[in-house]
Amino acid sequence: MPQIEELVRNIVSKTGADRENLLPILQEVTRHERYLSEEALTQIAKAMDISCAEVYGVASFYTFLDTVPRGQNIIRICKTISCYMAGKDKIVRAIEKKLRIKLGETTPDNRFTFLATNCIGWCHKGPAMLINDKVYTELTAEKAVAALEEYL
Amino acid sequence: MTKTDIINEHTKKVNLIFEDCNCWDIIDKVLSMPPDAVLSDINASGLKGRGGAGFPTGLKWKSAKEQPSNERFVICNADEGEPGTFKDRQILHERAHKVFTGMTLCAHTIGNVSKGYLYLRAEYNDLLERLQKDLDEFNEGLKARNFPFTINIISGSGAYVCGEETALLDSMEGKRGEPRNKPPFPTVSGFKGKPTVINNVETLVYCTMIMLIGPEEFLKLGTKDSRGAKVFCISGDADVKGIYELELGMKVDEFVELFGDGDTKAVQVGGSSGHCVPRKKFSETFLGFEGVPTGGSMMLFNSSRSMYHVLHNYLEFFQEESCGLCTPCRIGCQQLLRGIEAVKRGEKPSTYLDELIAMARTMRIASKCGLGQSVPNPFISIVENFREEIIY
Numbered sequence: 001m002p003q004i005e006e007l008v009r010n011i012v013s014k015t016g017a018d019r020e021n022l023l024p025i026l027q028e029v030t031r032h033e034r035y036l037s038e039e040a041l042t043q044i045a046k047a048m049d050i051s052c053a054e055v056y057g058v059a060s061f062y063t064f065l066d067t068v069p070r071g072q073n074i075i076r077i078c079k080t081i082s083c084y085m086a087g088k089d090k091i092v093r094a095i096e097k098k099l100r101i102k103l104g105e106t107t108p109d110n111r112f113t114f115l116a117t118n119c120i121g122w123c124h125k126g127p128a129m130l131i132n133d134k135v136y137t138e139l140t141a142e143k144a145v146a147a148l149e150e151y152l
Numbered sequence: 153m154t155k156t157d158i159i160n161e162h163t164k165k166v167n168l169i170f171e172d173c174n175c176w177d178i179i180d181k182v183l184s185m186p187p188d189a190v191l192s193d194i195n196a197s198g199l200k201g202r203g204g205a206g207f208p209t210g211l212k213w214k215s216a217k218e219q220p221s222n223e224r225f226v227i228c229n230a231d232e233g234e235p236g237t238f239k240d241r242q243i244l245h246e247r248a249h250k251v252f253t254g255m256t257l258c259a260h261t262i263g264n265v266s267k268g269y270l271y272l273r274a275e276y277n278d279l280l281e282r283l284q285k286d287l288d289e290f291n292e293g294l295k296a297r298n299f300p301f302t303i304n305i306i307s308g309s310g311a312y313v314c315g316e317e318t319a320l321l322d323s324m325e326g327k328r329g330e331p332r333n334k335p336p337f338p339t340v341s342g343f344k345g346k347p348t349v350i351n352n353v354e355t356l357v358y359c360t361m362i363m364l365i366g367p368e369e370f371l372k373l374g375t376k377d378s379r380g381a382k383v384f385c386i387s388g389d390a391d392v393k394g395i396y397e398l399e400l401g402m403k404v405d406e407f408v409e410l411f412g413d414g415d416t417k418a419v420q421v422g423g424s425s426g427h428c429v430p431r432k433k434f435s436e437t438f439l440g441f442e443g444v445p446t447g448g449s450m451m452l453f454n455s456s457r458s459m460y461h462v463l464h465n466y467l468e469f470f471q472e473e474s475c476g477l478c479t480p481c482r483i484g485c486q487q488l489l490r491g492i493e494a495v496k497r498g499e500k501p502s503t504y505l506d507e508l509i510a511m512a513r514t515m516r517i518a519s520k521c522g523l524g525q526s527v528p529n530p531f532i533s534i535v536e537n538f539r540e541e542i543i544y
Contacts (some may be wrong), residue, residue: 020326026309027307062310062329064310080235080424080467085388117276118312118473119235121233123236123237123451124387
């Protein structure tokens, strides 16, 4: 896939190929591609002149760097204690119903991936979720569905 | 007086973190002071780190300063991942200048610092754009003063363990966020092997304020071992939730009286890695370093909650967030979780909990970093105080 090669080359030429830039490079590729494919990881390794295993090791360590295909929009609902107590299960069910997928899955049209994540720092306003970088708090089933509509 | 009035009384007494102030006045004053004088003010204030571990800030700065090097670094740890903690986000949202100012004061104090970094967790990416704008202005201001120091933002990618300072350093160096062996401590060999001060967001703001009001004023607040105030994050079954700056040294019963819903049976102090304080110990427990230390997280549970579910949620969290590098933490978190599930299902006798507690104690001694070392805090305090809820 020459596009990926070009994308990686462009990003690396901006950040520089120093080892400390690996994380920003992985983040930038993820921003464009939604996930890090084997091809992307290989190209990054090549551009930075380090081993593929090294790049994969770093990529697979971080929750926000996905190494499996993801939809255009990633929903991350908080499952940690305060959001759990505030009723995140109800929100999960509402989103599953709306998107007709289960938690952890991607819609067939590739528009959404629905994931659970650990504490996102909105414990006083749970249940909370992220869609991409945007935060939605004090969710009800209706509010969660309305939030999804913004991306449809 | 209503509860809100009393809370207002308390918060009126201390308003250091969120109060607006002219940071450039503070910077101009401090830059004209000899570094040793700044250090002695920070030392005199008795300020301890507000991220949770409570290491004396002045001592940390001094240690980095004394380490011979032609290059040092200042890092602000904004990888606020502890469940129940959300103060750093609010501080960066409202008062980012005071954080940058704190970093600048540190740079001046320890010397030979040309670069500072703010490590922001990925979950707070929505803050990035505005923060970068504020930072650009700030860096311009420093340039105008001919102070050779610039701050950059580095984004995390979703890993709780990166809040551990040495894991944070590895993450900044483009590696897996796995903790390093200590010693050497970051003040000796930190970012790129250079002496590095890593301070929490709130700690840096207190440094700024100490240089504004003077260490004597700061010393008037709090208790002997816990000087000053602290930003508390209140969540769970509370009538009043949110972020409140309170003087240190309050007792848990006083706290519950103010924020609880009248039916509080337990308070988890310090997030999932902190201690669970049951109702019977509310009156004897201090919020501060001489009692239960806290990074600010206060989660309240009322009698409708099953402490089994609370503990189960914590252990799932730790099992996922353990970096997997050292065996006691990697296997320990899994086994504690499986263990309480087996006891709940009746597959193991209730005495099995004692074996799990013994294993948790081993994790405290044998784990490499603060993550594995602190899993026993919630585990032991919940199992010992709510044993019947775990079993039945």
